[in-house]
Structures are given as structure tokens and as C-alpha cells.
Amino acid sequence: MEKHATKQNLYRGITFALLFATWMVFSGLFDVFHLTLGVISCGFVTFLSSDLLFEDRSTPLKARLIQGVRLTGYGLWLIWQIVLANLHLLKLAFGSKSNLQPQIVRYESKLLRTDFAKFLLANSITLTPGTVTMKILGDTFYIHAISDIAAEGLDGEMERRIARVFADREKEGNQSQDS
Amino acid sequence: MIITIISMALVVGGLVFFLGASTGLIRFPDFYTRMHAAGKGDTLSSLLVLLGFAVYQLKDFQSFSENWLVLLVIVKLLGISAFILLTSPTSTHALMDAGWEDEVEPEIQKGRENHLNDDYPKF
Numbered sequence: 001m002e003k004h005a006t007k008q009n010l011y012r013g014i015t016f017a018l019l020f021a022t023w024m025v026f027s028g029l030f031d032v033f034h035l036t037l038g039v040i041s042c043g044f045v046t047f048l049s050s051d052l053l054f055e056d057r058s059t060p061l062k063a064r065l066i067q068g069v070r071l072t073g074y075g076l077w078l079i080w081q082i083v084l085a086n087l088h089l090l091k092l093a094f095g096s097k098s099n100l101q102p103q104i105v106r107y108e109s110k111l112l113r114t115d116f117a118k119f120l121l122a123n124s125i126t127l128t129p130g131t132v133t134m135k136i137l138g139d140t141f142y143i144h145a146i147s148d149i150a151a152e153g154l155d156g157e158m159e160r161r162i163a164r165v166f167a168d169r170e171k172e173g174n175q176s177q178d179s
Numbered sequence: 180m181i182i183t184i185i186s187m188a189l190v191v192g193g194l195v196f197f198l199g200a201s202t203g204l205i206r207f208p209d210f211y212t213r214m215h216a217a218g219k220g221d222t223l224s225s226l227l228v229l230l231g232f233a234v235y236q237l238k239d240f241q242s243f244s245e246n247w248l249v250l251l252v253i254v255k256l257l258g259i260s261a262f263i264l265l266t267s268p269t270s271t272h273a274l275m276d277a278g279w280e281d282e283v284e285p286e287i288q289k290g291r292e293n294h295l296n297d298d299y300p301k302f
Binding site: 101105127133142148 | 195196199200202203206207208209211212214215216218219220222223224226248251254255258265268269271272275276279285286287288291292293294295296298299
């Protein structure tokens with residue numbers, strides 16, 4: 001019971017720190033009056049909804065930090081993919097219409113279990129060249145591909161990268177995730 | 180001077196991608212392909228324009244102790260970028276899903292598959 005309460009307070013502290021950092025960035029005023037207002041409002045929000053931010057608290061903080069670092073690396077790779085996607089789009093937009101072969105293909109996800117990982121995969125597919133996720137039914141992603149090349153590009157490399165980010169958590173297969 | 184040029188290059192690059200997105204939006208054949216243009220073109224071009232603004236903020240940057248308030252503006256701009264990066268694909272996805280639910284018929288190239296209609300028929 002004692003340990004549970006400490007953990008609760010730890011997450012309260014993290015929530016408060018995040019909120020207060022946001023407050024300082026957005027206000028840009030550092031006199032006593034505005035900082036007091038910030039402490040009061042952030043404290044109030046923390047008191048009301050500190051249990052909203054990190055839904056799954058079974059993962060230790062250290063593992064979470066490692067995941068954050070890996071996620072940043074993935075983000076950088078994703079930004080490169082976005083650049084490629086836009087160049088591809090530019091080519092299609094100004095090129096001949098015969099380059100378009102619209103089609104809807106299936107993609108079976110085998111590695112990802114959690115909702116957050118699936119959300120990340122769907123978003124990443126949308127950001128990469130020529131493909132947009134239309135629907136997710138269970139483990140099956142339905143993807144609208146704008147050309148044959150785009151459809152062939154769905155080889156599961158992205159899924160492996162995402163699975164690597166959540167490597168330790170995916171094994172447990174727990175359903176609830178933080179947002 | 181150099182900073183102004185870099186930020187101008189970023190903003191102009193963003194505008195080129197915006198132009199591509201709008202051209203695609205007009206030229207592509209059906210709703211779904213047009214969503215490709217709108218969803219993808221917007222993401223990178225807004226990011227580039229915002230990044231250009233962020234770089235431009237450094238123009239009068241002399242020393243950290245005097246001009247550190249500028250950094251707050253940059254953090255805000257980067258925050259907007261991160262927000263766009265998350266929401267833009269999500270809204271594209273939501274619109275496409277809504278289009279399918281509302282029975283907007285996609286134009287499929289002859290001989291290519293429409294697996295979604297096999298598993299979740301609408302037409």
C-alpha cells in the first residue's frame with residue numbers, strides 16, 4: 001500500500017512538471033504573480049486528472065525512458081520517409097495521369113498487439129509514399145495505394161521498426177496503453 | 180544574413196510542396212487519390228514553413244542571457260510542428276474512412292485489387 005502511494009505521487013509529480021513546463025513556455029512571463037497562477041492552475045489540473053496521462057503504470061520508468069529514446073529515433077526515420085512521400089507526390093501531381101494505379105490492398109499485422117502501436121503504424125503508413133490507411137479491422141489494415149510501386153513498398157519494414165520500439169512491452173501483450 | 184537565406188529557402192521549399200499538393204488536389208481522379216495529395220502535401224509543407232519561421236527567430240540572436248526569450252517562440256513553433264505531424268495523418272485517415280462509410284466509390288485501376296470491398300462490401 002505504501003509503495004503504491006509513492007508511485008501515485010511520482011506520477012502526480014511528473015504530470016505536474018509537464019504541465020508547468022508547458023505553462024512556462026506558453027506564458028513567457030516569469031514574475032511571481034504569473035508563476036503563482038501557474039502553480040495554482042497546474043496543481044488543480046493535476047489534482048483532477050493526474051490519472052489520465054499515464055494509463056498503464058506497470059511499466060517501470062526506466063523502460064519508458066528507453067522507449068522514448070527509441071521513439072525519437074523512429075521519428076527521425078519517419079521524417080525522412082515524409083520527405084520521400086512528398087517528392088513522390090510532387091512527381092505524380094505534375095506528371096502524367098497514367099502513373100496512377102489506385103488500388104486497395106490488405107496488410108496483415110503480425111507483430112503489433114497494442115492499440116497505440118497500431119495507431120502509430122497506421123499513421124506512419126499514411127505518411128510514407130503513396131499509401132493511406134483507410135480502415136483497420138482487427139489485425140488487418142486496409143490501405144489505399146496510389147500506384148503499383150507504392151503497394152509493393154508495404155513490405156513490413158515499418159512494422160518491424162515499430163515492434164522494435166515497443167520490444168519489451170509487446171511481448172506481454174497488454175491491451176491498455178498510454179496516449 | 181545567412182539565417183535569413185536559410186529561413187527563406189525553407190519557406191519557399193514549403194510553398195513548392197504546397198503547390199504540388201494543390202495541383203494534385205485538382206488533377207487526381209477521385210476522392211481517395213485527392214486525399215493523398217491533401218494529406219501528405221500539407222504535412223511536409225507546413226513543417227517546412229514553420230521550421231523556416233523558427234530559424235528566422237534566430238536572426239537577432241546575440242547571446243543566450245539577452246535573447247533566451249526567443250527560444251520560447253522556437254519551442255512553441257516546434258510544438259505546433261509536432262501537433263501537425265500527429266494530427267494530419269489522423270484526419271486524412273478519418274476522412275477516408277468516412278468516405279468509405281458514406282459509399283463514395285473509389286476509382287480502382289483495371290486489374291488491380293479492392294480488398295476492402297471483398298471483406299467489407301459497400302458496392
